[in-house]
Amino acid sequence: MNAPMSKTAVPALQLEGLRKSFGRTEIIRGVDLSIQRGELHAVIGPNGAGKSTLFNLITGRFAPTSGTVRLHGTDLAGMAPFQINRMGLSRSFQITNIFPKMTVFENVRCSLLWSQGYRYSFWNLVSRSRELNEGADEILEQINLTARRDLPAGVLSYAEQRALEIGITIAGGADVIMLDEPTAGMSHSETDYIVELIRKVTENKTLVMVEHDMGVVFGLADRISVLVYGEIIATGRPEDVRANPKVQEAYLGAALEAEH
Structure with missing residues (x-):
């Protein structure tokens, strides 16, 4: 795991009241999330929860309907993806x-x-x-x-x-790395290879990843956020998220069963 950062430090990523609608359909419904520098953070949730949309909002591919995204304290509103990339x-x-x-x-x-x-x-x-x-x-x-x-x-x-x-x-x-399902479609040996690679190349960096493989998530992440129908229903350490009854009911029980 990367070294923990001070709670008083400016977060690497800060999402506040983030919402995204396509026509009348609201996909992201008021997401608040703070990710500290040096943190390995996983976003999990069922298909259709809005994970890819959330990634696209953070990286500038989509403009939010409302709310803010801050990178190291800088508001990213109106910035193109290449500008955000050059900011790290x-x-x-x-x-x-x-x-x-x-x-x-x-x-x-x-x-x-x-x-x-x-x-x-x-x-x-x-x-x-x-x-x-x-x-x-x-x-x-x-x-x-x-x-x-x-x-x-x-x-x-x-x-x-x-x-x-x-x-x-x-x-x-870049000091903030976002990986979208990095082990999707891989065998166990390929997954092990990629997980070790991620661990090595993100040392002293901030990692945000979307991942469906619960073994990868619980083995790699410092903290986990669970996104369900466009809302984060829980954020915490892996052991706390695993034990959360709301998470088990909404997603984790079925996801873990699918692993076996």
């Missing part, structure tokens, strides 16, 4: 999002360009940048893909592609 928040998606025809190394190197100061300098030959190339190799080592460095990303196994996406997510130096 990065995310992955449920569907693997890589460049399959580019090499594993090139995928990571592309994700480093902005943070390394390349901006829109199209005349720079990135292949000649020692700092950029060394940075990409360091990330490949972190995510255990050095041996796959020169392969097209599309030929990697599913778990390796997810690992590459995590590498792309952390490449820009």
Whole structure:
């Protein structure tokens, strides 16, 4: 687990009165949530609870109907996803999002360009940048893909592609990492591999993840929030959430049974 932070510190993420409606349908219904710096936080809940919508509100893909999202105390209202990313928040998606025809190394190197100061300098030959190339190799080592460095990303196994996406997510130096179902569709051995990878690459960072695998959730998270029909019905340490009668009734009992 990451080191606990002071309760008086400015939260990494602060959601206040967050609501989102599509037409007359309200998907997120007044979410209040504070996530401290360095915390590993999981959001769980049944299908249709609004978890992906909540992620999209935090990362700027959707504008809230009302309420606020703050990153390290800064209100993100009106900011585009790329602006939020440059402020230190990065995310992955449920569907693997890589460049399959580019090499594993090139995928990571592309994700480093902005943070390394390349901006829109199209005349720079990135292949000649020692700092950029060394940075990409360091990330490949972190995510255990050095041996796959020169392969097209599309030929990697599913778990390796997810690992590459995590590498792309952390490449820009973000200190808040959001992972959307990082172990979905994986075998037990693949899941173990990804969990250890997440633990390693989020050290001293803030992690927010949506995940359906309860073994992953209870083994990785410092705190858990349970979202049901657009509302958070409980937030707390894993053992407290597991014992919460409201959570057991609304979601957890059925989810745990599905694991067996």
